[in-house]
Amino acid sequence: MIDFINSIILLLNFIIIPGISYGSQLALGALGVTFVYAILRFANFAHGEIMSFGAMITILFTWYFQSQNIGLGILPTALLALPIGIIATIILCIISDKFVFQYYRYQKSVPVVLAMVSIGVMFVINAIIRIIIGTETIKFSDGQKFILKAKQFKLMTGLNEGLALKSSQVITILITILLLTFTFWFLQKTKTGKSMRAFSDNEDLALLSGINPDRVVFTTWIIVGVLACVAGTLYGLDKSYKPIIYLNLVLPIFASAIVGGIGSPFGAVVGGYVIAFSEIMVTYAYKKFFVYLLPSSIEPTGLVQLLSTDYKFAVSFSILVIVLLIRPSGIFKGRVL
Amino acid sequence: MMKFERYEWLAITIMIFLFIFVGFIQGWSVSLVILNMCIISAIMTMGVNISWGYAGVINFGVMGFLAMGGLAAVLVSYPPIAESWHAGGRGLGISFVLLVVLVIAVMYINKTVIQKRNRYILNSLIIFFGILIIRHFYLNATHNIEDVNPAIAGFLGGLGLPIIFSWIVGGLFAGGVAFVIGKVALGLRSDYLAIVTLGISEIVVSVLKHEEWLSRGVKNVIGLKRPVPYEIDLQNADWFINLVTYLNSSKLNNIIDVSDRQQVLNNLIIDGSGIFVKLSYAILFLIVMLIIFYFANKAQLSPWGRMMRAIRDNETAANAMGKDVVKQHLIIFVIGAAIVGVAGAMLVTLDGLFTPSGYRPLRFTFIIWIMVIVGGSGNNLGAIFGGFVIWFSWIEAAPLTTFIINQLTVGLEPTNALKLHLLDSVPYFRYLFMGLILLLILRYRPKGIIPEKVRHS
Numbered sequence: 001m002i003d004f005i006n007s008i009i010l011l012l013n014f015i016i017i018p019g020i021s022y023g024s025q026l027a028l029g030a031l032g033v034t035f036v037y038a039i040l041r042f043a044n045f046a047h048g049e050i051m052s053f054g055a056m057i058t059i060l061f062t063w064y065f066q067s068q069n070i071g072l073g074i075l076p077t078a079l080l081a082l083p084i085g086i087i088a089t090i091i092l093c094i095i096s097d098k099f100v101f102q103y104y105r106y107q108k109s110v111p112v113v114l115a116m117v118s119i120g121v122m123f124v125i126n127a128i129i130r131i132i133i134g135t136e137t138i139k140f141s142d143g144q145k146f147i148l149k150a151k152q153f154k155l156m157t158g159l160n161e162g163l164a165l166k167s168s169q170v171i172t173i174l175i176t177i178l179l180l181t182f183t184f185w186f187l188q189k190t191k192t193g194k195s196m197r198a199f200s201d202n203e204d205l206a207l208l209s210g211i212n213p214d215r216v217v218f219t220t221w222i223i224v225g226v227l228a229c230v231a232g233t234l235y236g237l238d239k240s241y242k243p244i245i246y247l248n249l250v251l252p253i254f255a256s257a258i259v260g261g262i263g264s265p266f267g268a269v270v271g272g273y274v275i276a277f278s279e280i281m282v283t284y285a286y287k288k289f290f291v292y293l294l295p296s297s298i299e300p301t302g303l304v305q306l307l308s309t310d311y312k313f314a315v316s317f318s319i320l321v322i323v324l325l326i327r328p329s330g331i332f333k334g335r336v337l
Numbered sequence: 338m339m340k341f342e343r344y345e346w347l348a349i350t351i352m353i354f355l356f357i358f359v360g361f362i363q364g365w366s367v368s369l370v371i372l373n374m375c376i377i378s379a380i381m382t383m384g385v386n387i388s389w390g391y392a393g394v395i396n397f398g399v400m401g402f403l404a405m406g407g408l409a410a411v412l413v414s415y416p417p418i419a420e421s422w423h424a425g426g427r428g429l430g431i432s433f434v435l436l437v438v439l440v441i442a443v444m445y446i447n448k449t450v451i452q453k454r455n456r457y458i459l460n461s462l463i464i465f466f467g468i469l470i471i472r473h474f475y476l477n478a479t480h481n482i483e484d485v486n487p488a489i490a491g492f493l494g495g496l497g498l499p500i501i502f503s504w505i506v507g508g509l510f511a512g513g514v515a516f517v518i519g520k521v522a523l524g525l526r527s528d529y530l531a532i533v534t535l536g537i538s539e540i541v542v543s544v545l546k547h548e549e550w551l552s553r554g555v556k557n558v559i560g561l562k563r564p565v566p567y568e569i570d571l572q573n574a575d576w577f578i579n580l581v582t583y584l585n586s587s588k589l590n591n592i593i594d595v596s597d598r599q600q601v602l603n604n605l606i607i608d609g610s611g612i613f614v615k616l617s618y619a620i621l622f623l624i625v626m627l628i629i630f631y632f633a634n635k636a637q638l639s640p641w642g643r644m645m646r647a648i649r650d651n652e653t654a655a656n657a658m659g660k661d662v663v664k665q666h667l668i669i670f671v672i673g674a675a676i677v678g679v680a681g682a683m684l685v686t687l688d689g690l691f692t693p694s695g696y697r698p699l700r701f702t703f704i705i706w707i708m709v710i711v712g713g714s715g716n717n718l719g720a721i722f723g724g725f726v727i728w729f730s731w732i733e734a735a736p737l738t739t740f741i742i743n744q745l746t747v748g749l750e751p752t753n754a755l756k757l758h759l760l761d762s763v764p765y766f767r768y769l770f771m772g773l774i775l776l777l778i779l780r781y782r783p784k785g786i787i788p789e790k791v792r793h794s
Contacts, residue, residue, distance in 0.1 A: 043528040100776060112395065112527045116710060117779055119703055123772025126699075130765035247699065251539060254532045310547040317536035321521060324533065328525070 002159070007292035009161040013150075015284055019277045021169040021238055024176035027272030028231035029249065030256035031183065032224045034268040037257070038200040039220040040101065042114035046122040047228060048250035052243055053092055053125055054229025055236040056133050058085030059140045066142070074144040078237055079171070085233060090225030096121050097221050105217070129243050138241040141168055168238045179230060180269060183223065187265065192219055200263065248313070252279070255320040261330025270331060275316045283309045341718070348722045348787055355729055363736075366608070369615035371732050373687055376622040379724030380680040382708040383629055383717055388673030390715035390789065391637060393649035394666050397531045398518065400701040401538025402674045404545050404693065405514050406507030406681020411558045411691045413503035415495035421485045422493060425550065428478025432471045439467040482550040492553045501564045503682045504625065511678020512671045514541065519667040535698065545693040558691040565617035571610040578602075581609045618687060625683065626721070629676060633717045645669060699768075704731065707775045713785025722787055730774070734767035 029051060036044040061081035071077050100121055104114050147170055150162025187193040192215075199206040199216045207213060232246065239245070252275055260271025285303040294300075307315065323330065341349070360368035381399060388394040442463055450456045483491045522533045545552045552558065571577045582589065585605055592598040636642050648655040648662055656662050685691050704727065712723020739760065746756040778785065 043532060103780060112531070113779070113783070115528050115531060116706070117776065119706065120772045120775035120779065123703070123707075123768050123775065125772075127765050127767075127769035127772060130768065131759075131762040134762065135765075251532075251536055255536065258529065258532065308547065311543060314540040314543050317533075317540055320536060321533060324525060324529065325521065328529075 003292045006159055006161045007289050009159060009163050010289055010292065013161065013163050015277070015280050017165065017169055019273070019280045021172045022280070023273035023276030024172050025231050025235045025238065025272075026252055026256045026276050027269040028176060028179065028227050028234070029253040030260065030268035030272045031180075031265055032227040032231065033253055033257045034260075034263055034265055035220055035224050035227070038263040038265075039196060039216060040105065040114070042111045042118065043254070045115060045118045045250060046096070046125060047224075047253065048246040048248075049122050049125040049129065050089060050093065050225070050228040051232030051235070051249070052129055052246035053232070054085045054089035054225070055232035055241055055246075056129050056243075057088040058082055058229070058233045059133070059138060059236070059241060061085065062140050072143065074167075076141045076143045076168070076171070076237060078140055078142075078233060082230070082233055086226050086229045089229035090222050092125070093221040093225040093228075094218070096125075097217065126243070126247070133243070135243055138236075140241060141237050143167065166238070168234075172234045172238055175230060175234065179227065183227075183265065186223075192216075196220065251313070252316045255316040258320055259323045259330055261332040264330070264332045267330055267332035274331070275319065278319055279312050279315045282306045282315045283312050342790075345718055345787060348718070352722065352725050355725075359733070365612055366615065369612060369619055371729060373615060373618050373622060374732075375725045375728045376619065376626050377680050377683050377687065378705070378708060378728040379721040380622075380626055380629060380683065381677050381705050382712060382720040382724040383626075383633055384673045384676030384678075384680065385705055385709045386673075386712075386714055386717065386720035387633060387636075387676065388669050389709060390720070391642060391645040391649065392666060392669045393527070394523070394670050394673070395527045395531045396534055396670060396673055396677075397702055397706070398515075398534035398538035398541075398674070399677055399705045400696050400698050401534075401541035402511035402515065402677040403681030403684065403701055404538075404542050404696045405510040406503075406678035406683075407685040407691050407693075407696075408545060408552055409507035409510045409678070410500055410503040410561060410682045410685035411552060412495040413498050413506050414500035414561050415558060416497040418485065418490050418492070418494035421482045421490060421550075424485050425478035425480075425482035425493075428474045428481070429550075432475040432478065435467070435471045435474065439463065439471070442467070479548070479550040487556075491556065492550050492558075499564065500562055500686050501621075503686070504679050507682030508675040508679040511681065512675035515671045515674030516667070519670045523663065523666050523670060535702065538702065539698070542693060542696045545696075552691065552693055555694050557693070559689070561685065561689050561691070563614075563689060564621060564686060565614055568607075568610040568614055571613060572606050577610065577613070578606060581606050584609075622683060622687075625679065629679075630717055630721065637717065704771065707771055709785075711774060711778050711785060713787040713789060715789030716785070716787050719785050719787035719789070723785065726786075727771070727774070730770060731767055734770050735763055738763045738766040 029047065032050075033044060033047050036042065036047070058078055058081045061084045062076075062078045065071065065077050065080055070080065072080055100117060101114065104117055144167055146164060147167050148163060148165040150164040153163040154160070187197060195206065195211045196216050196219060198209070199211055199213065203213075206216075235245075235249070253272075256271035256275045257268045258271070259274055260267025260269070262268075283305065285305040287300055287304045290300050290304055356368050356372055359371060381403070384402075385396055385399060388396045443460055446456060446459050446463065450459055482493060485491060518534065518537050522530055522537070525533060546554050548554065549556065566574075582602065585602075589598055589602060592601060637645075644655070644660055645665065647658070648660060648665055652662055708723040708727040709720060710723070711727055712721070713719025742756070742759045742763070746753065746759065749756045782788075
């Protein structure tokens with residue numbers, strides 16, 4: 001029995017908790033991509049850089065607050081700087097829309113051209129970030145690092161396996177729940193949200209019923225800015241901030257959005273968790289788990305690992321390809337907000 | 338033979354003058370280094386241009402195809418390592434045979450078992466256990482191979498042939514991978530296809546990075562043989578010394594002192610050998626580029642090229658006219674990828690080393706796409722021009738930025754924090770330039786600098 005509890009704790013510690021927090025970050029990112037896709041109808045390659053930009057502004061203000069000795073006690077100072085980062089990200093989104101994307105929207109360009117344009121925007125934001133903050137790895141989490149340490153847990157319960165709970169993971173999960181609830185409430189209950197859904201469903205019909213497209217687009221960029229900045233900051237808080245990581249993060253985010261059904265917000269969230277869990281589960285070595293569960297005579301000798309951790313990244317794409325082959329519209333039928 | 342318009346001649350002249358300019362300002366060696374990379378970039382760009390410009394098939398997997406070309410260069414030119422073959426060759430052979438058996442079994446099941454549910458169950462069972470068995474042989478074999486002298490070998494090596502063959506093999510490798518990708522993904526809409534190809538190219542590179550028995554992975558393969566002479570051999574060759582003496586005879590004759598003259602001659606020979614090597618590379622690359630350019634143009638003007646344009650401009654209509662759109666898309670995707678693969682093999686040949694971790698999407702996919710868009714998709718000369726101009730500005734962005742920053746901050750003290758920070762981040766300004774160039778071109782000249790010629794007949 002003890003062995004069974006131990007094995008469960010093991011999974012909880014190494015798969016479920018990291019999976020949920022990584023999945024939350026992906027879900028927020030994928031939700032942003034999905035919003036752009038559903039309303040503006042293009043694949044936004046710049047999304048990773050927008051996330052990175054938000055995280056960068058948050059870091060800059062975190063440093064400022066730290067130098068002024070303003071803090072939140074046990075919570076990381078970054079939470080205090082997050083609202084400023086969000087505002088800056090929204091401004092960035094709206095500027096990029098006004099100066100770049102708007103023109104092509106009015107021209108009714110094909111989605112591929114807009115995707116190319118977003119690559120240009122990606123390069124520009126990428127350069128701005130590197131010029132301002134460089135390419136070094138930055139750790140900016142402060143306050144209390146762990147809510148529950150592995151050692152404490154072992155002492156408390158007397159089990160062999162420890163369970164560590166990082167505060168950044170708990171913060172990630174809480175903020176994600178908060179933000180998702182708000183987004184879905186906004187989409188379902190408010191008038192603006194309903195007009196956005198109408199716009200994404202049938203643009204011409206929405207225009208005929210007097211919905212102002214500029215307003216819808218404006219609101220979309222605000223939501224995208226909030227989601228991107230929060231996702232970027234949470235990822236940086238949980239792992240560490242490095243500009244290049246966000247470029248690599250674009251691919252799992254796209255994978256999440258497409259797997260869930262691009263254009264469907266609920267699908268994006270589910271896709272985020274699907275990708276995160278499969279990345280972690282496929283590359284985890286289950287040896288210890290089986291050692292606890294099986295009698296010692298048939299214990300596995302190898303690591304019992306499906307794929308080495310080097311291929312973490314490839315997993316999300318294999319899933320993407322499989323989903324596109326079997327069910328091209330994603331798990332939840334996409335294209336409608 | 339094709340005829341160039343006046344603005345096309347202008348573009349060619351500008352390109353030539355840029356290199357002469359750099360030659361005089363920064364030295365001929367720098368100029369030739371840039372030229373070599375420009376030619377390779379131009380070939381990559383032509384590869385992408387063939388699939389995107391001719392047929393509208395998007396290919397964001399450039400990085401993966403380049404890496405396949407690079408792998409070909411290693412596998413063709415590196416001398417075989419007998420010990421590794423001895424250690425793991427049999428295991429690899431067995432796992433390969435088993436893999437073929439597995440694939441055949443799956444195909445057989447797909448053909449014979451009609452009920453869908455049974456088919457899925459049978460397939461997953463066979464694949465699961467098949468992979469378990471294959472893994473057993475495979476992991477043992479690769480482990481043994483990687484243990485053979487890991488500091489300098491630890492992989493299978495290659496065939497030991499001249500590296501120049503790898504240019505063709507690289508094309509075949511990349512084309513083969515493209516065939517598989519195309520079979521899987523080409524039915525998708527263009528922006529999905531972009532994301533999928535981008536992702537698959539990441540998978541290709543991560544396989545090369547981590548399968549050490551094949552490509553030595555992150556340990557890199559160095560010291561690949563060259564198709565051109567080495568500097569040190571040139572410096573000792575009589576004919577080369579005579580050539581340098583002959584070319585610089587007027588300069589040398591002016592120096593009266595014998596030891597001084599010998600000194601100057603030695604320096605000239607050392608410089609000259611470097612330039613000679615780069616020039617030989619440039620000539621080889623130029624030949625390949627012109628061959629590809631010739632055939633690409635021929636193909637574009639042929640009935641096949643017309644059909645491709647028809648498919649690009651109106652897929653439904655082309656389909657209704659009886660053109661097999663899916664098949665043609667696959668063909669052109671494979672051709673484009675193969676040309677990119679040739680460029681990948683040339684790239685590794687030029688560097689003399691293969692570094693799988695060096696393949697990054699920003700540098701090897703997105704920049705190439707900027708070249709295509711800027712040059713003008715659908716026009717081969719435009720593709721070459723785009724490759725030249727963008728690579729040129731990519732390299733020359735750094736000195737230019739340093740110059741601009743120094744001019745702008747001329748009033749500030751040399752120790753000013755802002756000035757120092759800006760000068761530190763000079764390398765990142767090139768991304769800014771690239772992004773701005775792309776945005777400006779897409780806005781004000783969406784068909785590129787040298788647009789596709791619309792032919793009415």
